[in-house]
Amino acid sequence: MIAHRLCLLTAILLGPVGAAGPVSPAESELLASISANTLGGHLSFLASDLLEGRDTPSRGLDLAAEYIATQFRRFGVEPGGDNGTYFQNAPYLKITQPMEGFRVRLQTPDGKSWESTGAKAMAVTSEAVNARELEVLKVTIKDQDSPLPSAEQVHGKAVLLYVAQGASGAAARNRALMTMKPAVLVTYAVVSPTPFRLRPASAPATSAAPYIVTSDGDFSRFVDALPEGETPAKLTATVAAPVQESILLRNVIGKLPGSDPELRNEAILLTAHYDHVGVSTRGDGDRIHNGANDDASGVSTVLALAEAIGGRKQRPKRTLLFMTYFGEEKGLLGSRYYAAHPIHPLRQTVANLNFEHMGRTDDSEGKREGQITATGFDYTTLGDALTAAGAATGVGTWSHPRNSDDFFARSDNQALADAGVPAITVSVAWIFPDYHRPGDHWEKIDLANMEKVVRTVAVGVSRIANSDTAPQWVESHPKVKRYVEAFRKLHVAD
Ligand SMILES: [Zn+2]
Numbered sequence: 001m002i003a004h005r006l007c008l009l010t011a012i013l014l015g016p017v018g019a020a021g022p023v024s025p026a027e028s029e030l031l032a033s034i035s036a037n038t039l040g041g042h043l044s045f046l047a048s049d050l051l052e053g054r055d056t057p058s059r060g061l062d063l064a065a066e067y068i069a070t071q072f073r074r075f076g077v078e079p080g081g082d083n084g085t086y087f088q089n090a091p092y093l094k095i096t097q098p099m100e101g102f103r104v105r106l107q108t109p110d111g112k113s114w115e116s117t118g119a120k121a122m123a124v125t126s127e128a129v130n131a132r133e134l135e136v137l138k139v140t141i142k143d144q145d146s147p148l149p150s151a152e153q154v155h156g157k158a159v160l161l162y163v164a165q166g167a168s169g170a171a172a173r174n175r176a177l178m179t180m181k182p183a184v185l186v187t188y189a190v191v192s193p194t195p196f197r198l199r200p201a202s203a204p205a206t207s208a209a210p211y212i213v214t215s216d217g218d219f220s221r222f223v224d225a226l227p228e229g230e231t232p233a234k235l236t237a238t239v240a241a242p243v244q245e246s247i248l249l250r251n252v253i254g255k256l257p258g259s260d261p262e263l264r265n266e267a268i269l270l271t272a273h274y275d276h277v278g279v280s281t282r283g284d285g286d287r288i289h290n291g292a293n294d295d296a297s298g299v300s301t302v303l304a305l306a307e308a309i310g311g312r313k314q315r316p317k318r319t320l321l322f323m324t325y326f327g328e329e330k331g332l333l334g335s336r337y338y339a340a341h342p343i344h345p346l347r348q349t350v351a352n353l354n355f356e357h358m359g360r361t362d363d364s365e366g367k368r369e370g371q372i373t374a375t376g377f378d379y380t381t382l383g384d385a386l387t388a389a390g391a392a393t394g395v396g397t398w399s400h401p402r403n404s405d406d407f408f409a410r411s412d413n414q415a416l417a418d419a420g421v422p423a424i425t426v427s428v429a430w431i432f433p434d435y436h437r438p439g440d441h442w443e444k445i446d447l448a449n450m451e452k453v454v455r456t457v458a459v460g461v462s463r464i465a466n467s468d469t470a471p472q473w474v475e476s477h478p479k480v481k482r483y484v485e486a487f488r489k490l491h492v493a494d
Contacts, residue, residue, distance in 0.1 A: 022392035023459060026314065030462055031455045033308045036447035039454065042071070042300035043359065046274070047292035047442040054291060055278025056198070056327040057094065057247050064274045064299075065250050068324050071303050072254035075310040080253030080321055080343055088251040090326070090337045091201035097123050098240040104186065104212060105236045106136065106160075106222060114222040116214055122191045125210035129239040134158040134183050136233040138226045144169030149229065154180035158235035160223050161187040178208040184237055186212045188220050193281075198330055200337065201246060210239060249326040251334050253343060256310050258465070260317035267319040267344040268465055269352040269421070270305055271335070272298025273328030273412055277436060285438075292442040293432060297359035299324050301454050308458050309465075316465035319344065325412055335412035339419045346416075347490045350470035351382060352423035353461065354413040358453065359445035363429035369446070371396045372453050373427055375408040379480045380422040381471045382464070389460030395453055403430045405479060420486035422471045428453055 023031075045051075045067060051060035069086035072079075081087040102118035137157045139149060142164045159182040163170045178185060191213050226233055252274065258264030276291025290296075306322040309315075321344060327333025335354075342349065361368045372390065377383040377399035387397040407430065408414065416423035428449070434440040464471060473484050 027459050027462060030308050030312060030458055033311060034304050034451060034455050034458060036451040038307070039300050039304055039450050040442070040445070040447045042303050043292055043296050043442040043445055046296035046299055047290040047440075049288050049290065053278040053289040054274060054276045056275045056330050056333065057092075057249060058278060060278075061275055061326060065252050065324075065326075068252040068274060068299065068303065072252070072306060072322065075254070075307045077254035077256055077306050077310040077322060080255035080323070081251070086252050086254060088253055088338065088341070088343065090249045090251065090334070090341075092247050092249050093199045093201050094245045094247050095197045095199060095242050096195065096245075097125070097242050099123070101238055101240055103236075103238045106233050107236075108226075108233045112222065112225070114216075114219055116216060116219070120216040121212060121214040122193060123210065123212050123239050124197070125239055125242060126205050126208075128241040129184060129210045129237050131158070131183055131235065131237045133234045133236060136160060136226075136231045136235050137182075138162070138223060138228055138231050139177065140164070140228055141167050141170050141173050143167050144173070146173070148173060148176060149180075151180040154182050156181070156183050158183055158237070159185045160226070160231075161185055162220075162223055163187065163189075178211065182209045184210045184212060184235070186214065186219075186235070188215070188223070189213050190215050198327065198333065212237075212239070249334070249337075251326060251338055252324045254306055254310070254322040255343075256306070256315060256320040256322070258317050258319040259315040263317040264319050265348050266350045266470060267321050267348060268461065269321050269323060269349060269416065269423075270302050270355075270461065271323045271325060271352060271412055272302045272355045273326070273334065274299045274324040275326050275329055275334075277329050280438070287438060289436065289438050290441055292440050292445055293357050293360045293429065294435065294440060295328070295356050296442065297357060297445060297450065298355035301355040301358045301457065304454050305458055305461060309462065316462060318350070318465040320461070320465060328412055332412055332415050335415035339415045346419050346421060349416070349421050351380075351464060352413055352416040352421050353382065353457070354411055354423065354425040355427070355457075356411050356425050357427040357429045357432065359447070359450050360429045360432045361446040361449050362432055362444070364431045364433060368428050369449050370394070370452065371398055371428070372456060373398050373400055373404065373430075375404055375411065375413065375425040375427070376417070376480075377404045377424070378474060379408070379477055379483070380424060380473050382422060382424050385464050385471065386426065386456070386460050389456050389463060393452070393456040393459055395456040400430060417483050418486060420483060420488070420490035422473050422487075426457065
C-alpha cells in the first residue's frame with residue numbers, strides 16, 4: 001500500500017507516467033496512444049443504442065464485430081481468423097420451439113385435471129412429442145438426500161418433478177432424472193421466456209427427454225394433491241418439433257507475431273467479450289441493454305492494447321493474440337469455441353488476460369479509483385505481474401476476499417483455464433449499480449481512471465510478453481489443482 005502511494009507521488013511529481021523511474025522510456029512510448037478519448041471513442045460506439053445491446057446472434061453484434069475488425073486493420077495487426085480475415089467463424093444452430101398446437105393435459109380417474117396450451121410454459125425437445133395417456137410418476141426433490149426413482153421406474157413414463165425452493169443439488173438430480181429416459185418431464189418454475197437456444201453445429205443433437213417447464217400455479221396445486229411415486233394420473237401431450245436455423249457466430253482475432261525466434265512460438269491471449277444481453281422484450285422506457293462496462297470496456301481495453309503494442313516498431317518477443325468473443329452472456333460460447341478450435345496451439349499459449357468491467361469505478365461495495373483487481377488473483381503469477389506494473393504506473397492491485405475466487409468461473413478466462421492455460425479476468429469493478437440493466441451506459445464510464453488502468457495493463461502485458469519466463473499456475477494454491485492437472489495433460493500430449 002505504502003509503496004504504491006510513493007510511486008503515485010513520484011509519478012505526479014515527475015509529470016506524465018513513465019517520464020522517469022520505474023517505467024522505461026520504451027514503455028513510456030507504448031503508453032502514448034492510450035488515452036481517455038481513444039477509449040471513450042470505442043466505448044461510445046460499441047455501447048450505442050444503434051447496436052441494440054449486442055445480443056448473440058444479432059445485427060448489432062455483427063456491427064460490433066465489423067467495427068473491431070476495422071480497428072485491428074487500422075492498427076496494422078494481422079488477421080488471426082479464417083481465410084486471412086479477422087473472423088473465426090463458428091457454425092451454430094439457432095433452435096426455436098414453436099408453441100402452436102402445444103397441449104399438455106393431466107387427468108385423474110376422479111375427474112380432476114390440469115391443462116396447458118402453452119401460455120405459461122416453455123418446452124425443450126429435440127423432436128415432436130405426441131403422447132397419449134402416459135403413466136405419471138411424481139418425484140419430489142427436497143434436498144440432495146431425496147431418493148430418486150430407479151431408471152426402470154422412470155423409463156417411458158411422464159415425470160412430474162417438484163423441486164422444493166432452495167433444494168441443494170437439485171440441478172444434478174434433475175439431469176440424472178433426464179438420463180433415465182422419461183417420455184416427458186414436466187416441472188414447475190418461474191421461467192423467463194427464452195425465444196431460442198444456441199448449439200454448436202458439430203455437437204450431437206440432445207438425446208435427453210422432452211422437458212416442459214410451466215409457471216402455472218394450478219399445475220403445482222394439481223401435483224400437490226398427487227401421491228409421491230406412482231400416481232393414478234395420466235398425461236397427454238402434443239409438442240411441435242423444434243425449428244433449426246444454421247447461423248455463423250464470430251470471434252474477432254488480431255495477431256501480432258512475436259519478434260524473438262524462439263519465444264514467438266509462445267502466445268499470450270488478450271481477450272474480452274463483445275456480446276451483451278440485447279433488448280428486453282418487456283418494460284417501460286429504455287429497454288436496450290447497452291453493456292458499456294459489460295463488456296464494451298473490456299473490448300476497448302483489448303483495442304487500446306492492440307493499437308499501443310501493434311503500433312510500435314519493436315514488437316514484443318512473444319506472439320500476442322487480441323481476441324473478442326461472441327456469446328459470453330449465453331454461457332461462455334465464444335471462448336469455449338476458441339478453446340476447442342485454437343488458432344495457436346494451446347500448449348504454446350502461455351497466458352490469457354481477459355478483461356471485464358474495466359471502466360466504471362462505482363463498484364457497489366465502494367469507489368475503486370486507481371486500482372485493479374482480478375479473478376483468481378493469486379491462482380497464477382499474472383497477479384504479481386500486474387502488481388509490479390501497477391507499482392511502476394501508480395495503480396494499486398488488490399484481491400477481493402470472496403469475489404476473486406467466486407467470479408473465476410463467471411467469464412471467458414474459465415474456458416482457457418479448463419484447458420490448462422494460466423487465465424484470469426482483470427477488472428476495476430465487480431458488481432456495479434447498472435449491472436445487466438439498460439442503464440449500463442458509456443457516459444457512466446470513468447474514462448480518466450480507465451486510461452490509467454489500461455496503461456498499467458499495457459506495461460504488464462509488455463513485460464509478460466518480453467520476460468524470459470512464462471507465467472505459471474501457483475501450484476501450492478488449493479483451488480488450482482484441476483487447472484494444474486489440465487496444464488500437465490496439455491503438455492504431456494505432444
Ligand atoms: Zn461480462
